[in-house]
Amino acid sequence: xxAYRSMVLVSSDPASIEQxxxxxxxxxxxxxxxxxxxxxxxxxxxGDVGRHDAVPLVIVYPEAVIxxxxxxxxxxxxxxxxxxxxxxxxxxQAPIKELSGKxxxxxxxxxxxxxxxxxxxxxxxxxxxxxxDDYIIHDGYQALAKxxxxxxxxxxxxxxxxxxxxxxxxxxxxxxTKWRFVYKSKSSKKYVICNAxxxxxGTFKDRLILEGDPHSIIEALAIAAYAVGADEGYLYxxxxxxxxxxxxxxxxxQAEEMGFLGENIFGTDFEFKLHVHSGAGAYIxxxxxxxxxxxxxxxxxxxxxxPYPTTNGLWGKPTLVNNVETLANVPPIIRRGxxxxxxxxxxxxxxxxxxxxxxNVNQTGLIEVPMGITLREVIAIYAxxxxxxxxxxxxQTGGSSGSIIPAVLQDTPMDFDSFAKAGVALxxxxxxxxxxxxxxxxxxxxxxxxxxxxSCGKCNPCRIGNQRAYEILTNVAEGTGTMxxxxxxxxxxxxxxxxxxxxxxxxxxxxxxxxxxxxxxxVEAHVRLKVCPTGICPMSGKRI
Amino acid sequence: xxxxxxxxxxxxxxxxxxxxxxxxxxxxLIPILNEINRTxxxxxxxxxxxxxxxxxxxxxxxxxxxxxxxxxxxKPRGKHVIQFCESAPCHVxxxxxxxxxxxxxxxxxxxxxxxxxxxxxxTTSCLGLCSVGPxxxxxxxxxxxxxPAQVANILEKYR
Numbered sequence: 001x002x003a004y005r006s007m008v009l010v011s012s013d014p015a016s017i018e019q020x021x022x023x024x025x026x027x028x029x030x031x032x033x034x035x036x037x038x039x040x041x042x043x044x045x046x047g048d049v050g051r052h053d054a055v056p057l058v059i060v061y062p063e064a065v066i067x068x069x070x071x072x073x074x075x076x077x078x079x080x081x082x083x084x085x086x087x088x089x090x091x092x093q094a095p096i097k098e099l100s101g102k103x104x105x106x107x108x109x110x111x112x113x114x115x116x117x118x119x120x121x122x123x124x125x126x127x128x129x130x131x132x133d134d135y136i137i138h139d140g141y142q143a144l145a146k147x148x149x150x151x152x153x154x155x156x157x158x159x160x161x162x163x164x165x166x167x168x169x170x171x172x173x174x175x176x177t178k179w180r181f182v183y184k185s186k187s188s189k190k191y192v193i194c195n196a197x198x199x200x201x202g203t204f205k206d207r208l209i210l211e212g213d214p215h216s217i218i219e220a221l222a223i224a225a226y227a228v229g230a231d232e233g234y235l236y237x238x239x240x241x242x243x244x245x246x247x248x249x250x251x252x253x254q255a256e257e258m259g260f261l262g263e264n265i266f267g268t269d270f271e272f273k274l275h276v277h278s279g280a281g282a283y284i285x286x287x288x289x290x291x292x293x294x295x296x297x298x299x300x301x302x303x304x305x306x307p308y309p310t311t312n313g314l315w316g317k318p319t320l321v322n323n324v325e326t327l328a329n330v331p332p333i334i335r336r337g338x339x340x341x342x343x344x345x346x347x348x349x350x351x352x353x354x355x356x357x358x359x360n361v362n363q364t365g366l367i368e369v370p371m372g373i374t375l376r377e378v379i380a381i382y383a384x385x386x387x388x389x390x391x392x393x394x395x396q397t398g399g400s401s402g403s404i405i406p407a408v409l410q411d412t413p414m415d416f417d418s419f420a421k422a423g424v425a426l427x428x429x430x431x432x433x434x435x436x437x438x439x440x441x442x443x444x445x446x447x448x449x450x451x452x453x454x455s456c457g458k459c460n461p462c463r464i465g466n467q468r469a470y471e472i473l474t475n476v477a478e479g480t481g482t483m484x485x486x487x488x489x490x491x492x493x494x495x496x497x498x499x500x501x502x503x504x505x506x507x508x509x510x511x512x513x514x515x516x517x518x519x520x521x522x523v524e525a526h527v528r529l530k531v532c533p534t535g536i537c538p539m540s541g542k543r544i
Numbered sequence: 545x546x547x548x549x550x551x552x553x554x555x556x557x558x559x560x561x562x563x564x565x566x567x568x569x570x571x572x573l574i575p576i577l578n579e580i581n582r583t584x585x586x587x588x589x590x591x592x593x594x595x596x597x598x599x600x601x602x603x604x605x606x607x608x609x610x611x612x613x614x615x616x617x618x619k620p621r622g623k624h625v626i627q628f629c630e631s632a633p634c635h636v637x638x639x640x641x642x643x644x645x646x647x648x649x650x651x652x653x654x655x656x657x658x659x660x661x662x663x664x665x666x667t668t669s670c671l672g673l674c675s676v677g678p679x680x681x682x683x684x685x686x687x688x689x690x691x692p693a694q695v696a697n698i699l700e701k702y703r
Contacts, residue, residue: 201631204672239578239615240671280574281614283669297573299612356674358633364675396632399670430674432633446635450669456612 005040006083007061008032009380011068012389013048019069021045021056027075028058035084046380047392054094068094117344119352120328121368124212129247132254135215141260143331147223148266151334153183156227160330162338164350169195169286169323170398170428170503172349172416175330178320181310182228185318190230192221192320193295193313194327196237196244197279197286200399201450202430205354205366206324210237210244213328214251218274220327222260223334225272228320233272236291238279248276283454287502288321290456301458302502325354325429345371349415353426359395359433360387372418375410379433390435394518396443398427400450401507404440404514425510439536440515441526445473451508462505465496469512471544476523479530480543486527490516552590558583559594568599573609577616586617614668622657622664624702626650627681631670634677638691642678645692649699663699 010016010025025045032041049057054068058078065088067078074092081089127134135141147156160176167173182190194217198206210217221233237245252274255261263271282300284290289303292314313319329351333341342350349371358364361383369382375395379386386392395405397414403424405412412422419426434443452466469492475481493509500506515523525531532539562579566572576599580591587610596603610616628643647653650663657664673679676688680698687698 198672199670201670202633202674203670204674207672239613240668278575278578279613280578280616281668282612294574295571297570297609299609358674358677359636366675400632430633432636432674434636438636443632443636446630446632450631454669 004042006042007381008041008043008083009046009049009059009061010044011047011049011051011055011057011059012045012385013052013055015052016056017389019055020072023072024056024058024070024075027072028079031075031079032083035079037079037083041083044380045385045389047385047389049376049380051094057094063088066094067092117352117370118368119332119341119344120209120216120325120354121212121366122332123216124208127213129212129214130250132215132251132258135213139335140215141219143334144219144222144226144260145266147334148226148268148270153227153229156223156334157183159333159338163333163341164338164347165326165329165333165341166349166416167323168325168329168353168429170200170401170425172426175322175326178310178322179224179228181308182230182318182320185311187318189232189315190228190318190320191314192224192228192230192233193288193291193322194221194233194235194324195286195288195291195321196235196241196324197291198241198324198428199238199283199286200401200428200430202356202358202396202399202432203428204356205429207241207244208354208366209324209328210241211247214244214247215255216328216331217248217324218251218255218261220322220330221274222265222272223330224320224322224327226270228318230320231271231273233274234295234314235274235276236279236285236295237276238285239281240279245276245278252276282456283450284456284502284504287504290502291321292319299456301456302504304501346413346415346418348417353414353429355429355431357383357431357433359431360390360435360438361385361433362387371415372413374413375405375431375433378414378431379410383433386433386435388435390437392433393436393438394434394440394443396432396434396447396511397430398425399430400447401425401503401510402427402430404443404511404518406518408518424514425507437534437536439532439534440519440522441473441477441532442534442536444511444515445470445477447511448473448508451504455504455508459499459501459505461495461499462501462508465492465500465505466508468492469496469509473512475543476526477532477537477539478542479526479532479537479539480541481527483524483527486516486523555584555588555590556594559591559598563595563598570599570601573599573601573606574613577606577610577613581616586620588620620657620661623662624683625664625666626699627666627668627671629669629671629673629677629679629681630667631674633670633674634679637677639678641692642680642690642695645695646680646699649696662703 012021057068058070059066078089081087123138157176157180165175277295279285285294285300287302290300294300309319344351352368353371354368356366363384367382392407405424448470452470455462455466457463472485489512493512496505496509525533558580562576566575580587592603592606678690680687
């Protein structure tokens with residue numbers, strides 16, 4: 001993302017548009033050009049900023065000054081004073097108001113440009129991923145050297161625990177604690193595994209790390225192996241990621257040649273061997289016990305737990321399984337310390353989070369920002385607003401097993417605890433942002449279609465429940481659903497959660513629960529009125 | 545179907561090459577199957593027989609593994625395989641219309657092969673290319689931001 005000195009946001013909710021937000025935007029654009037500032041200042045129409053008393057609002061970062069109501073006549077003064085001369089144009093400021101609820105985010109960001117903060121993507125896109133020298137020049141393998149020569153396993157665990165790093169695969173389990181479990185399991189043979197079976201729809205952060213900075217994962221796995229007492233590791237990369245597999249294999253070879261893998265690493269008696277294992281197209285293999293089964297050459301069906309992989313994992317030995325993004329956080333924490341890491345994001349879930357942004361927005365892509373940013377900020381700032389200025393309706397987080405987040409929750413800070421409190425899930429960091437032309441029944445149907453196909457079929461609640469839920473949703477979309485069907489859906493969702501063996505089935509019902517909780521009226525319109533309010537569903541009158 | 549008449553010697557050769565490359569242990573089974581699938585285009589019955597005797601693993605077990613994974617096919621496929629992403633991120637940005645356009649062009653449904661054996665149409669879940677959805681993959685070539693109007697042009701290239 002390009003770096004700007006200032007960022008200017010123009011509100012464009014219906015009230016702002018009516019009061020001339022478009023004209024203000026155009027005037028700002030031509031004034032900024034007139035002063036030759038177009039490469040220093042980003043200008044964005046951001047939709048609803050949550051405040052409607054002095055529209056249109058113009059918000060200028062990094063000072064977070066709110067101007068309003070702004071007219072096209074006073075744009076010249078605003079640009080000259082604030083953006084050119086650097087003084088706040090105080091006569092144009094919006095009336096001071098207790099900022100609460102929706103717009104509170106402006107308060108908390110006061111004086112800071114909510115900039116990207118890259119930790120795990122620090123090198124991706126900057127270094128040559130196929131050159132180990134490039135990695136070493138950018139502080140590569142320093143953390144491994146420090147861990148092996150200066151730190152005991154205990155010091156590594158306590159550093160990770162103190163940093164507050166939590167697993168980034170979706171569940172958010174504290175990483176240091178997991179490592180300690182594996183360390184405590186007594187065995188002469190242990191394994192570490194990097195879960196790079198990134199298959200959660202809408203998630204492509206791990207691919208970027210694997211392709212852009214492969215050595216960081218090797219370094220992290222070596223540190224993990226040293227800490228927990230393992231001497232062998234696997235990188236389980238999904239079959240579709242062929243470039244990532246090639247890069248990783250090359251990186252492993254380079255690391256072996258340089259002595260970062262193999263025997264007597266950094267002159268110690270620590271040895272570590274690393275293999276790349278390709279998946280073959282199965283979503284369920286992202287579940288850690290299914291992944292282990294798959295490495296063993298079997299069908300990727302999750303095991304019953306307990307026992308957990310920390311005691312009985314690969315080939316029955318204690319095994320540490322961590323997600324790519326989690327591991328990518330480890331070397332920087334070891335190198336720079338827990339306190340440094342703690343300084344990003346909220347205290348309960350520190351650090352950064354990589355989000356993938358897609359859907360009906362102006363700019364899709366991938367960002368790494370401190371935990372605790374809100375959806376409204378993501379849409380307004382990084383996604384450059386909704387496409388064609390249409391209203392934001394919902395976001396779907398964490399791929400298919402995430403939550404459907406209605407617009408009313410767009411000011412909830414996105415961190416593990418705040419989201420849990422609001423009854424939604426952060427998941428793997430995918431943000432599918434949908435406008436008002438998205439039908440919730442259609443969306444839920446697509447999500448359930450995914451689960452029905454990806455269910456491994458081992459346990460009945462998941463295999464049958466997802467199929468049945470998909471059929472009922474199809475009927476609703478065809479205009480033949482009944483009110484009884486909606487009750488059945490709710491029951492299925494609950495059964496999936498309560499009775500399924502693994503995370504796939506347990507979260508598969510979430511879209512159903514979410515649409516019935518937040519968009520009940522829209523769903524009922526399909527049933528009672530036989531109308532799809534967005535005109536997306538076929539409504540052909542067929543029934544399965 | 546034509547594909548079933550795969551030369552037995554060719555299958556045997558592919559199986560042996562894969563086992564030789566990866567080694568004959570159970571944990572290499574999926575890489576081995578992947579490799580056979582890649583060289584032959586699918587995993588024919590003869591390959592299971594051969595593999596079963598080489599690895600000393602029952603044929604049923606091999607088949608149960610092969611049929612579990614989406615990237616492994618136990619049925620012959622067309623000359624060109626079209627994978628279409630049907631996950632939500634592609635769906636909400638116009639994937640539905642593109643999917644319809646592909647089906648209209650090929651006149652087949654999901655998981656079918658055209659009678660001339662030229663095309664096989666399959667859906668796939670997320671390929672991690674969501675920022676450029678809708679996404680379709682023809683053999684190994686990836687197409688992003690696909691528009692229904694472009695479908696015919698893209699596919700004509702593989703005639």
